[in-house]
Amino acid sequence: MRFGIQVRKSKTVSQRSRELTALIVIALCLICCVGSLSHARERICVNEGWRFTRDDPTNLSVRLCYDEWNFQEVKRFDAEADGNLLINAMGKAGVTNLPLFALKPWVLPTGNAFLKDPARRVNRPQQEPTLTIPYVLPEFDDTHWQLVDLPHDWAIEGPFIKSGNAAMGRLPTAGVGWYRKKLFLPSVDAAKKIYLEFEGVMSYAAVWVNGHIVGGWPYGYATWRLDITPFVKIGSDNIVAVRVDNPPDSSRWYPG
Structure with a gap:
């Protein structure tokens, strides 16, 4: 529901190797080469100018979710009896019979770098x-969409x-949102190497670049990044889409 993002550009291993070789062979270029190495990583903030909308597309033949096992219906509070009756808004819309499509298989591999045991990846x-x-x-x-x-x-x-319940400050925190940027x-x-670095996304984020799903992150209170190098087009516009x-x-306190 809330996140910040940066683009990080890193030179390839072969580029770093050539620079290190230059340091060894051409001692007079030490300052210049060290300066080049210090700029091997470039970080660019891309927080401005996103497009945003609520909910998934209405013409899908499935209901998107992170995981079928822990899937929870998007619910809302309705004023009945004691005011605490949960009504399934999507059920009223007649779309609860659609099959679920889980994005988890494409999201979980993002965390492989943190798993020391290869068998758990x-x-x-x-x-x-x-x-x-x-x-x-x-x-x-x-x-x-909203800018x-x-x-x-x-x-x-x-x-x-x-x-109904006064949790989350009576604000509509639950649901699905989409963000897009060029x-x-x-x-x-x-x-x-081109990375997207997310400072936190609440929650179950999934990321696409140029129509290809790259990965994501289920947890809202963590920074994470994606290697989007195989999916980008150099010298051209690239479309990033993020589903939240x-x-x-999903939280004990207001997550905004």
Whole structure:
């Protein structure tokens, strides 16, 4: 529901090797080469100019979720009896019978670098998800979406939940949100490793670049990054799409 993001560009191992060789062979270039090494990583803040909308596309033949096992219906409070009756809003809309499609197999591999035991690491599926999601496609027109800067909190805009449980400050924190941004990578970035670094996304984030799912992160209170090098186009615009799914009761306090 809320996150900040940066682009990090790192030179390849072969580039660093050439620079280290130059340091050894050409001692007179030491200062210049050291200066070059100190700029081997470039971090660019890309928090401005995102497009945002609530909920998944209405024309999907499935219901997207992180994991079928722990899937929770998006619910809302309705004023009945004692005011605490949970009503399934999506059930009223008649879409609860759609099959679930879990994004977890493409999200979990993002954490492999933190697992020392290779046996515990998760293999990424060889194929993309077998469905078309309009919001991730480069040609999708998002100009009618809300223009926002990160970090962004959709719940703070309300409306307040006037009945039922007063958790989360009576603000609509639960639900799904989508963010999209166009990133241009100049030709000078060729042969560099390109990462997206997220300072925190609440929660169950999934990320696509140019229509390809890259990975994600289920936990809202952590910084993480994705290597998007295989998915970007150098010298061209790149479309980043982020899906955020914040279930009810996902936090003990307001997560905005």
